[in-house]
Amino acid sequence: MSVALPEVTVEGVLDRSASIPAAAHVTTLDADAVAQSGAQSVADLLSMRSGAFVKQYGSTGLASLSMRGMGGTQTQVLLDGLRVANPQTGQLDLSLLPTLLIESVEVQHGAGSARHGSGSLGGTVHLETLRPQTDPLLRAAGGRGAYGERHVSALASGGQGAWSGLVAGRYYRTDGDFRYRNSFLVPAQTLRRDGASVRTMTFFGRGVWRGDERHWRLSGWWTRARRGLPGPASARSGGARQWDELGRLWTDSTLPLGAGTLELSAQGQRSRLRYRNPPTQTDRTTLTTATEADAELRYPLSTLGTITAGTTVGYDRASLNGGVDRLSGATFVDATLSLAPVELEPAVRLDAIGAHGAPTVVPSPRLGVRWRPFSDVGLTLRGLVGRAFRYPTFNERYYEPGGTPGLRPEDGWTTEGGVSFRLARPDALLTVEATAFATRLTDKIVWRPSYEISGVQVWSPANVSRVYSRGLELSVRGRRQFRSGLAVSGGSHFTHTRAENRANPDSPAHGAQLPYVPQQTWKLWSRVEWRGLSVSATGRLVGTRFYSSDESRALAPYQAVDVRAAYEWAFDGGRLALEAQVKNVLDRRYEIIRLYPMPPRHATFRLRFSFPSP
Amino acid sequence: MRAARSATWVACLAAIALLITGCDLFGSNDDDRRVTTDVVIANSGNFSAQDGSLTLYSPSDSTATLNDIDVAFINSLALHNNRLFVVDNTQSDNAGRITTFDTDQLGPIGQISDLQRPPRRIAFPTENKGYVTNLSFFDENFDPDTSTVSVVDLDDNSIPKRVDVGRSPEGIGVVAGKAFVANSADGTLSVLDTESDVVTNTRSLDGCPNPKSVFVDGENEVIVVCQGGGDQPSEVLFLDPDTETVADRVELGAPIGSANATQSAYYSEGAEELYAISGVESFGLGGQPGTGEIFRVNADINALDTTLEVPQNDELINITAVGYDDVTQDLYVTRLPVGDSGGPLFSANGTALVLDRTGNVVTRFETGNTPAHIVFLRDRQ
Numbered sequence: 001m002s003v004a005l006p007e008v009t010v011e012g013v014l015d016r017s018a019s020i021p022a023a024a025h026v027t028t029l030d031a032d033a034v035a036q037s038g039a040q041s042v043a044d045l046l047s048m049r050s051g052a053f054v055k056q057y058g059s060t061g062l063a064s065l066s067m068r069g070m071g072g073t074q075t076q077v078l079l080d081g082l083r084v085a086n087p088q089t090g091q092l093d094l095s096l097l098p099t100l101l102i103e104s105v106e107v108q109h110g111a112g113s114a115r116h117g118s119g120s121l122g123g124t125v126h127l128e129t130l131r132p133q134t135d136p137l138l139r140a141a142g143g144r145g146a147y148g149e150r151h152v153s154a155l156a157s158g159g160q161g162a163w164s165g166l167v168a169g170r171y172y173r174t175d176g177d178f179r180y181r182n183s184f185l186v187p188a189q190t191l192r193r194d195g196a197s198v199r200t201m202t203f204f205g206r207g208v209w210r211g212d213e214r215h216w217r218l219s220g221w222w223t224r225a226r227r228g229l230p231g232p233a234s235a236r237s238g239g240a241r242q243w244d245e246l247g248r249l250w251t252d253s254t255l256p257l258g259a260g261t262l263e264l265s266a267q268g269q270r271s272r273l274r275y276r277n278p279p280t281q282t283d284r285t286t287l288t289t290a291t292e293a294d295a296e297l298r299y300p301l302s303t304l305g306t307i308t309a310g311t312t313v314g315y316d317r318a319s320l321n322g323g324v325d326r327l328s329g330a331t332f333v334d335a336t337l338s339l340a341p342v343e344l345e346p347a348v349r350l351d352a353i354g355a356h357g358a359p360t361v362v363p364s365p366r367l368g369v370r371w372r373p374f375s376d377v378g379l380t381l382r383g384l385v386g387r388a389f390r391y392p393t394f395n396e397r398y399y400e401p402g403g404t405p406g407l408r409p410e411d412g413w414t415t416e417g418g419v420s421f422r423l424a425r426p427d428a429l430l431t432v433e434a435t436a437f438a439t440r441l442t443d444k445i446v447w448r449p450s451y452e453i454s455g456v457q458v459w460s461p462a463n464v465s466r467v468y469s470r471g472l473e474l475s476v477r478g479r480r481q482f483r484s485g486l487a488v489s490g491g492s493h494f495t496h497t498r499a500e501n502r503a504n505p506d507s508p509a510h511g512a513q514l515p516y517v518p519q520q521t522w523k524l525w526s527r528v529e530w531r532g533l534s535v536s537a538t539g540r541l542v543g544t545r546f547y548s549s550d551e552s553r554a555l556a557p558y559q560a561v562d563v564r565a566a567y568e569w570a571f572d573g574g575r576l577a578l579e580a581q582v583k584n585v586l587d588r589r590y591e592i593i594r595l596y597p598m599p600p601r602h603a604t605f606r607l608r609f610s611f612p613s614p
Numbered sequence: 615m616r617a618a619r620s621a622t623w624v625a626c627l628a629a630i631a632l633l634i635t636g637c638d639l640f641g642s643n644d645d646d647r648r649v650t651t652d653v654v655i656a657n658s659g660n661f662s663a664q665d666g667s668l669t670l671y672s673p674s675d676s677t678a679t680l681n682d683i684d685v686a687f688i689n690s691l692a693l694h695n696n697r698l699f700v701v702d703n704t705q706s707d708n709a710g711r712i713t714t715f716d717t718d719q720l721g722p723i724g725q726i727s728d729l730q731r732p733p734r735r736i737a738f739p740t741e742n743k744g745y746v747t748n749l750s751f752f753d754e755n756f757d758p759d760t761s762t763v764s765v766v767d768l769d770d771n772s773i774p775k776r777v778d779v780g781r782s783p784e785g786i787g788v789v790a791g792k793a794f795v796a797n798s799a800d801g802t803l804s805v806l807d808t809e810s811d812v813v814t815n816t817r818s819l820d821g822c823p824n825p826k827s828v829f830v831d832g833e834n835e836v837i838v839v840c841q842g843g844g845d846q847p848s849e850v851l852f853l854d855p856d857t858e859t860v861a862d863r864v865e866l867g868a869p870i871g872s873a874n875a876t877q878s879a880y881y882s883e884g885a886e887e888l889y890a891i892s893g894v895e896s897f898g899l900g901g902q903p904g905t906g907e908i909f910r911v912n913a914d915i916n917a918l919d920t921t922l923e924v925p926q927n928d929e930l931i932n933i934t935a936v937g938y939d940d941v942t943q944d945l946y947v948t949r950l951p952v953g954d955s956g957g958p959l960f961s962a963n964g965t966a967l968v969l970d971r972t973g974n975v976v977t978r979f980e981t982g983n984t985p986a987h988i989v990f991l992r993d994r995q
Contacts, residue, residue, distance in 0.1 A: 184684045184704075186713060186725040195706075231706025234664045234686045238707035279708040279730075280751045401756070448957050449896070456756055457875065464955035503954035506928045508962045515961070547663050548983060550951070550962035594663050 017106055017126050018298065018308065019081065019116070021345040022336070023368030023382040025109040025418055025435040025473060027051060027493070034099055036527060036536065038564045038581055040151065040172070042102065042127065043094035048538045048562070050107045051473055051493040052123065053521055056095065058596035060176045060198045060227055063095040067109060068439055069469030069499025069517050070122025074390050074410070076112060077125045080219070081294075082250055082267045084127075085119060087316040087326075088288045090393035096225050096244060100153050100170050101204045103128045109473060110437060111388035111414035114347040114366035117312070117330055118391040121412045121441065129219065132166035132208055134159035138611045143579075145604025148175030148197070162211055168204045173197070176228075180597040181589070184234045193597065195228040195237025216253040222246070229277075232595035243274040260299035267292050287319040288394070305336040305343070318394040321403070326355040328391075343370040345384075353391050353409075362389045362409055378422035385415045392461070396445055402460040410463070412441040418473075430478045438470040444503075467514065469499035490526035501549065508550035516593065518543045518557075532568040537561060547594050558590030560598070574611040581606070648884075650941045652991040653966075655948060656688040656700065657982030658874055660961045666702055667982040668720065671966065673942050678966075678979040681720055685713055689876060691987045694738045695768075697723070698989070701746075703732040712736060712746065712766075717991055726771045729764055737786040737793065739808035742768045745793050747783040758782045758799045765811050775811050779804040785828035787836055790855045794836050796825040803828075803838065805858060817858055822851060826870075829881035829888065831913040835861060839879045839890055842869040844902065850888060852916050862916040868892035868905040873932030873950060873958055876986035884940030886914045891924075891947065893933030896957045908936065908947065908973070922973035924949070930965055932958050937988030944976060945969040948985035960984050 020026055027050045029037075039045035043063035047054040055072065056063040064072025073090035076083065085092050105127055112120030136158040144150050153170035176196030182189055206219040225244040230237040250267035267290075274285040296310035310332050317325040332349035345368035352359040366386030373379060392407040418435035444465035449457045477491035499517045501509045513519060520543035527536035539561045546554045566579040580603065587601040652670045657680075659665035666688035668681040685702045689710070692699040698715045710733045712726040731748035738744055744766035750758030758781045765775040780797025783804070787794045792814075793806040801822055805815040819825055822840035829837040835852045842848030848870045852862035871894040872878040879890040888911040892904040908922040922945075924933055930949040937946045948966045953959035964985040968976045 184686065184711075186722045188684075232662075232664045232686075232704075233706075234684075235704030235706040235709065235711070238709070240706075277708070281753070284754075446954055448953060448955060449960075452894075456752060462955060466954075501954070504952060504956060506952050506956070507954065507959060508929075508951045509953065509959060547665070548660065548961050548963075549953070549959055552963050553663070553665060553983070594665070 017081070017128075019334075020106060020108050020124075020126065021115075021334075021347070021366070021368040021384065022343060023345050023370045023384040024112075025416065025433065025437075027107040027109075027475065029105040029107075031103055034102055034105065036534070037099075037538075038536070038562075038566075038579065039099050041095050042097040042099060042105070045099055045102075045105065046094065046107065046125070047540065048523065048525065049491075050105075051109065051475060051495050051521070051523070052107055052125075053495075053518055053542070054094070054592075055516055056592050056596075058176070058193075058196060058230070058593075059178075059599050060095070060174065060196050061229070061596060062093050064091050065094065065123070065125065066517060067107075067122035068414075068437060068471065069467060069497050069514055070439075070441070073393065074119065074121040075123050075125065076116050076118075076120040077127065078116065079127045079221075079248075080129055080250065080252065080265075081126070082265060082292060083116070083119070083290075084248070084269070086271050086273075086288055087290050088271075088273075088286060088318045088320060088394040090119065090390070090395075093244065096200060096223055096246070097127075098153075098170050098172070098200075098202055100155065100168055100202070101129050101221065103130050109435065110384065110416050111364075111366065111386035111412065111439070113351075113362075113364035113388035114349050114386050115332060115334055117349060117351050117364070118353070118362075118389060118409065121388045121390055121410065121439070129204065129221075130155070130157075130166055130168065130206065132157040132159060132164040132206055134161075134164045136612075139609065141606060141608040143604055143606030145174075145581075146602035147178050147599065148173065149604060150174075151606075159208070162209050163207070164210070165207045166205065170202045171200070173199045176230075176599075178597075178599040178602065180233060180600075182233060191236075193230060193233065195230040195239060198225065198227040200225040200227075213256045214254055216251070218251045219249070221248045233597050234595055238277060238279045240275070240277040242276075243272075245272040246270070257297060258299070260297055263294075263296040263298070265294045285319075288317065290314070290316045301335070301337070303338070305338045307333065307335040309333045316394070318398070320394050321398045321400045324355070324394055324398045326353060326394075327359075328353040341372045341375070344368070345370070347386075351389075351391075360391070360409060362391075362411075364388060378424070380420045380422075381418075382420070383415075383417040385413070388412045388414060392445060396461040401458045402447075402450065404461050407445060407461060408443050408463050410441060410445055411443050412439055414439045427481045428479065431476070433473075433475045435473040436471070437473070439467070441467040441469070464503060466502040467499060468502045469497060471495060471497035471499075485531055487529040488526070489529075490524075492525075493521070493523045495521050512549060512551045513546050515547050515549060516545050518545050532570065533566075534568075535563070535565045537563045542592070545592075555591060555594055558592075559586065559588055560590065561585050574609065577608040579606040579608065580604075647994045648941050649993050649995050650939050650990050651993050653937070653939065653946060654691065654698065654989050654991060655935070655946075655966060655981050655985050656691045656987040657964070658688045658876065658984040658986040659686070660983055661687045661703070661705060663961075664705055665983060666700070668700075669966070669979075669981040669985070670720075671979055673939070673944065676977055676979070678981070680982050683713075683715070683720070683722070686710065688986055689733065690735050691989045692736045692738075693717070693989055693991070694744075695741070699736050699744075701733045701736055703749075708732065708751070724771050726766055726773070728773055730776075731761060733764070734784055735786050736766070737788050738768075739788045739793055743808075744768055745786055745788070745795075745806070745808075747779075747786050747795055750782045750799065763793075763795055763804075763806065777806060777811055777813060779813065780816065784826045785839075787828035787830045789830040789834050789836060792855055794828050794838070794853070794855070796828050796838055798824050798826050798841075801825060803853075803858075815858060819851065819860075821846070822849065825851075827879035827890075829879075830855075831881065831888075832883065832886045833914070835913075835916075837881060837888060837913060839870060839888070841871055841878065842866075842902070848890075848892075850890070850911055852913075864911055864916060864918055866890060866892075866909045866911075866918065867921060868907050868909075869894070869902050870909075871904055872934050872986070873904075874934040874960075874984055874986050877935040877937070877988060880936045880938055880988070881913070882938040882940045885938060887911065887919065887938060887940075888913050889936050889938050889945065891933045891936045893936075895932050904932070906933065908933075908945070922969065924967065924969075924973075925975050928952070931956070934964065934985050935988050937990065939990050941990075941992065943971055945971070945973075946988050948981055948988070950984065
């Protein structure tokens with residue numbers, strides 16, 4: 001007798017990247033999860049499907065991550081394993097990175113410097129870009145929505161023999177001119193948000209050669225964005241605009257070396273940022289370049305596990321202050337030792353960073369432990385302790401006026417422990433995970449007034465602050481497939497973060513929650529799919545965010561719910577899908593950052609075509 | 615005869631008693647009826663949060679109330695025709711507005727906009743006219759450009775005219791049909807004819823670095839507070855408004871300044887006294903830090919009267935604003951909380967100290983974020 005089991009799509013159980021310790025708390029989003037979210041940018045994706053808090057200045061403004069009480073510069077973003085943050089600002093605007101390029105995402109919570117170096121204090125986001133296949137593939141999509149939103153994208157992939165390639169492009173625009181109430185006017189008025197338009201153009205290309213045991217890839221990404229900076233909604237826009245242009249070329253290859261594997265990679269990235277503000281007659285352009293070359297050797301230790309050793313060299317330059325640069329080098333050893341049922345993950349990395357004079361040397365040790373007490377039950381206990389750091393950005397060191405060349409790196413230690421449970425059946429999957437963490441950060445860099453020029457206070461950064469952050473992260477994911485073809489999936493992330501300033505006992509900020517770090521966030525989503533029809537909903541509940549240092553002033557909690565419905569027609573060789581999405585369906589008026597209103601309820605429509613059917 | 619003599623004695627004794635007890639037989643002693651109903655402290659707020667607010671302190675029951683009003687970053691306050699003028703900077707357009715509130719309920723009643731530059735101070739040459747000094751914009755080397763004074767029609771809050779003055783115009787004083795505008799970056803005074811709204815003279819103030827605050831005293835002299843800078847000492851100039859020449863100079867002992875670059879001096883009409891603060895202790899002006907001192911200048915005889923020291927405290931730093939209530943004879947100074955490094959914290963509530971005339975602390979109360987300017991609401995009883 002044969003039984004026809006329903007088709008199973010396994011969600012969120014990709015093998016994690018080799019650079020992520022198994023003892024760390026990780027949220028994995030595979031290609032299906034990315035596609036099913038309906039997110040257009042990585043900022044939207046992480047806001048909806050990860051435990052990270054995305055701090056966004058309005059719907060079209062800068063979007064950066066906050067994890068475990070740490071900010072955007074303290075959270076590392078890696079694209080195919082290589083750092084992507086602008087060395088001048090120390091962060092990447094995630095709203096400029098479209099999900100079109102993304103194959104999968106892994107969000108690693110906590111200290112990651114033992115493997116990834118500077119910037120991995122609060123967490124590390126691993127973005128994997130699309131992989132071309134030799135079979136021909138063509139995808140096209142277009143859509144429009146409220147407030148002048150238009151977008152169109154196309155992707156083509158194919159290959160022959162050992163060679164394959166992929167090209168993709170996307171154009172997106174929005175006017176961002178939704179209505180909001182301006183209570184700063186007398187009398188208060190409801191106005192359209194002005195000066196918030198965005199135009200972005202993105203191209204991505206990749207060529208791959210894949211042999212029996214080795215492969216080589218060459219990839220390129222170029223993005224250009226022009227957007228208005230409307231500023232706080234207490235007044236009309238002054239017409240400030242920003243042009244972001246980012247070009248990036250990277251290559252990586254894998255070679256067998258004895259019983260092990262050698263991975264080589266290199267990248268070059270050039271960022272051009274122009275800022276223009278007519279009222280102050282400011283028109284400033286800065287150029288930064290970042291280059292990096294990595295070599296990693298992964299070697300099996302018979303049945304004991306694996307050991308990975310690597311080295312990195314990098315050179316960064318910025319046009320700031322007449323031209324500044326820095327050289328960096330690092331080497332690391334990272335092992336996984338299986339002593340069943342316990343697994344140990346020791347690692348250490350030594351970074352040396354500097355340009356003029358003696359380099360700054362920072363060791364980053366880490367020890368992770370994972371214990372599976374029962375061989376037949378998917379219960380795992382884990383713990384991790386590690387050091388992480390952040391080297392100062394070019395702006396912090398050299399910005400004129402105010403930069404402080406002698407800044408030290410921020411220094412943090414994280415301890416975390418967690419338990420996870422996974423139940424997998426042919427027609428169902430359930431994962432539950434809980435993690436408690438504590439992080440101590442010293443030498444935190446903050447800007448403070450230092451001197452005056454022509455009656456203007458000049459602010460300078462200094463290593464003067466300390467933070468103690470602790471909290472709890474809970475996540476649940478599940479999926480059930482029924483014989484009728486009905487599939488139900490969903491998940492939730494809850495975080496509680498108490499991130500306190502611990503710098504100066506005489507200050508009212510001492511013991512207070514850091515500004516714009518919500519104490520609680522709760523994200524909940526579900527999806528129902530049946531014969532090509534899918535309906536999904538995503539809810540975010542974000543708690544109070546203080547915007548003063550002494551907890552005297554706060555933004556109210558907000559709740560945002562998005563609903564999305566899609567229907568897919570499969571036909572000979574292809575698939576056509578129509579999507580409708582209503583964002584902020586409860587029509588809440590909310591701000592993530594004070595005076596940067598988010599749009600009220602609005603809809604977008606999208607048509608997708610793919611050939612052949614995936 | 616005896617009766618007449620007795621009556622005379624009684625009348626004399628009654629007159630002496632009345633003189634001793636200060637009874638106002640002729641109803642002319644108006645000062646005794648003035649009552650300070652509220653001390654209004656404008657809290658600038660945090661510039662990026664645009665969260666200016668007002669703290670109202672009642673001297674009669676020693677209570678302070680924080681009023682969250684929808685204004686951006688407050689630069690200054692002014693009182694005119696039972697209206698409170700709140701002068702603010704708005705970040706988005708690098709300009710600002712002046713919102714008027716009724717002094718009874720503190721409800722917004724009007725708004726002056728289209729200033730095109732951040733407004734700094736407002737003065738009132740006539741009942742229905744306002745002069746607003748507007749801040750300069752800065753180039754990449756932090757050199758300020760020449761700026762303007764906006765002429766405001768207070769009947770409809772329109773701006774019929776903008777008058778070019780010098781760089782970084784700040785304080786403004788009106789007397790004898792003239793308005794005197796301190797151009798702090800130039801070290802000059804622009805003199806405007808209040809009838810025609812044109813600049814009639816731009817007077818150099820030799821030896822007066824960084825002129826900022828301008829007042830008119832009881833003798834109709836124009837007081838200009840030169841804040842000092844670098845090696846140049848601070849001083850107070852007294853000018854004859856007719857000849858526009860310096861009649862007197864009073865040197866102060868330390869650089870004058872507010873840590874929030876707001877109210878560094880206050881002139882009390884009732885007491886005919888000028889108060890100036892050396893409030894920028896933590897990072898200084900032109901490399902010279904302030905001393906935390908408060909200078910009291912007698913504007914009647916044009917001389918330094920006394921120097922007070924603000925009481926030191928590990929939790930507070932700098933001085934941001936000063937105001938003297940001549941009715942209660944209380945001196946109000948506002949201070950900032952310390953931040954991570956012990957320097958000033960501009961993103962937390964401040965503190966107001968109430969001092970007596972000898973500089974002793976009478977009481978203190980919490981203000982909003984970054985207190986910046988003090989005015990007094992008064993009534994007659």
